[in-house]
Amino acid sequence: MRRALALCFVSLAVAAFSGCGSDGAACYPTDWEACTCADAARGYHQCLAAGDAYGACDCSGATPGLTPAVTDAGPADADAGPALAPYLAICKVNGDCESNVCYPFNSKGPHCTIACNADPDCPAPSPGCSHMGVCKPP
Amino acid sequence: MIRRLPLFAILLWSASAAADPPPEPAPSPPVPAPAALPSAPIEVQIIGEKADSLQKIPGSGTLVTTREIARAAPNDVGELLRRVPGLQVRQEEGGGLRLDVGVRGLDATRSRRVLVLEDGIPVAINPYGEPDLYYSPPVERMRGIEVVKGSGSILFGPQTVGGVINFLTLLPPDGRIARVEVQGGEHAFAKLLGTYGDTLGDVRYVVQGYVKRGDGFRGEAFHAADVFAKVAVPVGRTGELTAKIGFHDEGSNSTDAGLTRPMFLADPGRVTIAPHDTVAVRRYEASLIHDVALGEGTRLRTLAYAYFTERSWNRQDYERSPVAGVAYDRIVGDTSVPGGALFFRDTDTVRDRSYQVFGVEPRLEKRFDTAGVGHTLDAGLRLLYENAHRVQSTGATPVAEEGLVTGDERDGSVAFAGYAQDRLAFRDWLLVTPGARVEVVRSHRSISRAIVSGTAQDVSVTGSSALGTVIPGVGMVVGTARAHVFGGFHVGFAPPRVTSWVDSSGKNLDLAPERSLQYEIGARVAPRTWLKGEATGFLSNFENQIIPSNRAGGNTVDLVNAGRTRHMGMEAALSFGLARAAGWGFDLDLGARYTFVNAVFAEGPFVDKYLPYSPVHTVAATIDVEHPSGVGAQLAWTMVGSQFADELNTVPVDITGRIGEIKAHHLIDATARYKHARTGLTGFVSAKNLLNQIYVGSRRPDGIFPAGFRQINVGLRWDYR
Numbered sequence: 063m064r065r066a067l068a069l070c071f072v073s074l075a076v077a078a079f080s081g082c083g084s085d086g087a088a089c090y091p092t093d094w095e096a097c098t099c100a101d102a103a104r105g106y107h108q109c110l111a112a113g114d115a116y117g118a119c120d121c122s123g124a125t126p127g128l129t130p131a132v133t134d135a136g137p138a139d140a141d142a143g144p145a146l147a148p149y150l151a152i153c154k155v156n157g158d159c160e161s162n163v164c165y166p167f168n169s170k171g172p173h174c175t176i177a178c179n180a181d182p183d184c185p186a187p188s189p190g191c192s193h194m195g196v197c198k199p200p
Numbered sequence: 201m202i203r204r205l206p207l208f209a210i211l212l213w214s215a216s217a218a219a220d221p222p223p224e225p226a227p228s229p230p231v232p233a234p235a236a237l238p239s240a241p242i243e244v245q246i247i248g249e250k251a252d253s254l255q256k257i258p259g260s261g262t263l264v265t266t267r268e269i270a271r272a273a274p275n276d277v278g279e280l281l282r283r284v285p286g287l288q289v290r291q292e293e294g295g296g297l298r299l300d301v302g303v304r305g306l307d308a309t310r311s312r313r314v315l316v317l318e319d320g321i322p323v324a325i326n327p328y329g330e331p332d333l334y335y336s337p338p339v340e341r342m343r344g345i346e347v348v349k350g351s352g353s354i355l356f357g358p359q360t361v362g363g364v365i366n367f368l369t370l371l372p373p374d375g376r377i378a379r380v381e382v383q384g385g386e387h388a389f390a391k392l393l394g395t396y397g398d399t400l401g402d403v404r405y406v407v408q409g410y411v412k413r414g415d416g417f418r419g420e421a422f423h424a425a426d427v428f429a430k431v432a433v434p435v436g437r438t439g440e441l442t443a444k445i446g447f448h449d450e451g452s453n454s455t456d457a458g459l460t461r462p463m464f465l466a467d468p469g470r471v472t473i474a475p476h477d478t479v480a481v482r483r484y485e486a487s488l489i490h491d492v493a494l495g496e497g498t499r500l501r502t503l504a505y506a507y508f509t510e511r512s513w514n515r516q517d518y519e520r521s522p523v524a525g526v527a528y529d530r531i532v533g534d535t536s537v538p539g540g541a542l543f544f545r546d547t548d549t550v551r552d553r554s555y556q557v558f559g560v561e562p563r564l565e566k567r568f569d570t571a572g573v574g575h576t577l578d579a580g581l582r583l584l585y586e587n588a589h590r591v592q593s594t595g596a597t598p599v600a601e602e603g604l605v606t607g608d609e610r611d612g613s614v615a616f617a618g619y620a621q622d623r624l625a626f627r628d629w630l631l632v633t634p635g636a637r638v639e640v641v642r643s644h645r646s647i648s649r650a651i652v653s654g655t656a657q658d659v660s661v662t663g664s665s666a667l668g669t670v671i672p673g674v675g676m677v678v679g680t681a682r683a684h685v686f687g688g689f690h691v692g693f694a695p696p697r698v699t700s701w702v703d704s705s706g707k708n709l710d711l712a713p714e715r716s717l718q719y720e721i722g723a724r725v726a727p728r729t730w731l732k733g734e735a736t737g738f739l740s741n742f743e744n745q746i747i748p749s750n751r752a753g754g755n756t757v758d759l760v761n762a763g764r765t766r767h768m769g770m771e772a773a774l775s776f777g778l779a780r781a782a783g784w785g786f787d788l789d790l791g792a793r794y795t796f797v798n799a800v801f802a803e804g805p806f807v808d809k810y811l812p813y814s815p816v817h818t819v820a821a822t823i824d825v826e827h828p829s830g831v832g833a834q835l836a837w838t839m840v841g842s843q844f845a846d847e848l849n850t851v852p853v854d855i856t857g858r859i860g861e862i863k864a865h866h867l868i869d870a871t872a873r874y875k876h877a878r879t880g881l882t883g884f885v886s887a888k889n890l891l892n893q894i895y896v897g898s899r900r901p902d903g904i905f906p907a908g909f910r911q912i913n914v915g916l917r918w919d920y921r
Contacts, residue, residue, distance in 0.1 A: 090463075093531065096527070104527050106528075125524075125528065126541075127531060155537075155538060165521060166538055166854055177523075
């Protein structure tokens with residue numbers, strides 16, 4: 063009886079600790095991952111729509127999200143569209159701003175801003191530089 | 201950096217406990233309870249376990265009993281605490297390795313606003329300087345939980361703003377006991393636990409160890425190993441010395457980077473976006489408790505303790521707006537929308553921290569009479585020393601465990617506390633309990649490396665600060681043990697964190713401690729053994745509450761002054777033993793708890809807005825069935841009302857997921873078990889979050905952290921007694 067009991071627990075323990083993990087998607091569409099180009103330069107490849115693999119390596123030198131074509135709707139055409147919003151004005155996309163940086167602040171919402179390293183980098187009326195390296199709106 | 205404890209040794213030990221059982225197995229009682237231990241409690245208790253214990257508490261109090269713990273078959277202590285009125289518990293991950301509990305609308309992050317004790321000994325990594333819980337007391341070692349929120353909490357400290365949670369661990373038994381338990385379930389969860397206790401002459405001891413692991417709900421794998429032991433030795437004719445040692449080791453994938461709104465909408469159960477982020481925690485603890493009767497009605501209980509915590513957390517660096525010229529390792533999310541993606545760099549930041557705490561605390565209890573008034577005087581002193589060493593490095597890869605040191609600092613505090621509380625029994629039905637606590641603390645901070653003008657440099661910055669304060673309180677109970685009303689008042693106190701007391705230039709900022717005026721009034725009735733109820737109204741006025749906030753717009757959460765705040769509400773609990781009332785010959789118990797909290801800013805730009813992460817309504821209900829045949833089951837429901845994530849009480853969710861309403865959610869847990877009395881074997885199944893309704897658990901620290909994932913486990917337990 064005792065041997066059977068011990069065997070039962072040991073078997074269960076082995077079964078429990080050797081259990082299978084859960085399977086997850088290989089990647090999520092819209093995600094990018096660094097890849098190496100033929101010249102050893104860095105490129106990026108995007109997860110395919112099926113989520114099972116990444117596509118071909120983009121070796122154009124562009125960083126997803128940084129290139130205007132990918133960042134937003136593109137810079138507004140000064141001749142065709144409205145004037146660009148000034149520093150710390152409310153905005154929707156990067157292309158709305160003179161600085162081409164429309165940052166979604168937590169409590170204030172998206173505002174045009176500029177990059178900064180420290181408070182002195184931020185002209186008034188900004189109260190200073192945020193942890194994200196952009197000037198905070200007043 | 202922190203190595204795993206060899207699991208194999210514990211597996212062997214547990215297996216040998218099963219393979220070599222004691223020679224004369226005896227039938228076990230039908231109700232499975234974790235190692236029912238009859239010995240007298242020898243650790244510090246707040247409430248006690250006598251029938252009239254709650255009547256003697258000057259304020260609201262809840263005792264979670266051994267039986268309730270056994271019935272719930274909890275995966276973590278948070279599961280039990282969320283059924284205590286007045287508490288809010290945030291579900292964080294699947295391993296039960298973190299505990300985020302708030303009280304009456306106070307922020308739950310890292311349980312920093314509530315004093316958490318284990319056998320009367322603090323648990324926070326540094327109770328004064330950094331009262332955060334990076335180690336959650338394992339539910340496996342618990343035999344009870346005490347929760348006190350009224351003026352009774354001034355006997356404990358340093359914090360008295362949110363109340364006290366005291367975990368009671370297993371007692372050394374009077375005879376041989378053994379338990380072996382194995383559990384497995386969804387998400388590759390597995391646990392193996394062994395407990396053994398016995399006597400050697402007059403010496404009693406208990407040892408427990410477990411290992412557990414899992415893949416986590418979102419690919420956030422975890423593992424933990426824990427061993428603790430208690431030995432009780434008689435000292436003299438009326439004294440006893442209890443030594444306790446413990447070791448805990450854990451590791452898990454854990455990150456501050458949460459999902460964006462589009463990510464959550466597309467797949468609420470999406471795997472972590474920061475798979476390289478890992479945290480390792482190791483804790484060593486040792487304590488001695490000496491208890492001696494010094495004549496009629498006088499006891500002296502002295503605690504001496506030390507515990508060390510090591511925490512190493514590696515997190516891959518990222519930003520939400522790309523920076524020209526920076527090469528990224530991964531870009532996660534929608535880059536076509538500002539704020540819709542996270543740009544992970546090739547580097548990480550390594551946060552190595554270690555903490556030490558030492559304390560000595562003699563507590564005297566004396567009962568005496570003066571002029572027909574009965575006195576129960578509790579008085580004590582506590583000397584506590586704590587220190588912390590924080591090192592921050594920038595690693596050259598996303599998984600680096602060391603790198604260029606960018607920050608190195610040490611801080612510490614020496615604290616002295618004295619307290620006295622006298623329960624005056626003018627009549628059996630009239631108890632008045634005045635008391636006061638004095639806290640004196642001196643802290644120092646020393647920074648030897650920091651980033652100056654964008655470059656990591658050796659520096660020499662030191663600073664220190666000190667404060668002293670008196671924390672008074674008084675409570676009154678009118679009535680009998682079966683029905684009484686109570687009311688009380690006390691001052692809430694929380695010392696400033698060392699890092700906000702002394703700034704990075706070494707300057708003493710002369711920050712005042714957080715103070716609040718806390719009032720409560722309530723009633724308890726227990727007209728029958730099968731019917732109990734309690735209702736409490738409370739009001740807490742903070743002079744200046746410090747809350748976590750990411751209002752600065754960054755990806756970090758800072759502690760900021762919220763100004764005056766007001767927490768007003770009520771909480772109620774009811775339990776009804778339907779089967780006992782009807783004389784059905786088994787147990788069918790119904791329980792319900794409700795909490796209403798109106799926690800708002802009382803001044804400033806956010807006046808009358810709700811405090812972030814403070815749900816107005818929380819409801820919990822349980823149904824327990826227990827039959828003498830050994831069959832038992834529990835069904836538990838919890839509803840946590842909607843809450844806000846920012847001071848403006850913003851309802852729309854921003855793209856980052858950090859701002860916006862957190863909608864109400866429902867949780868249903870179910871357990872069922874069968875105990876075969878003759879063999880002592882219990883088979884059980886537990887289903888946590890049965891609905892599998894994934895909800896936004898938190899928008900902090902930086903994005904959406906989903907919760908509500910279903911976890912079904914099955915297990916087999918063998919008890920010998």
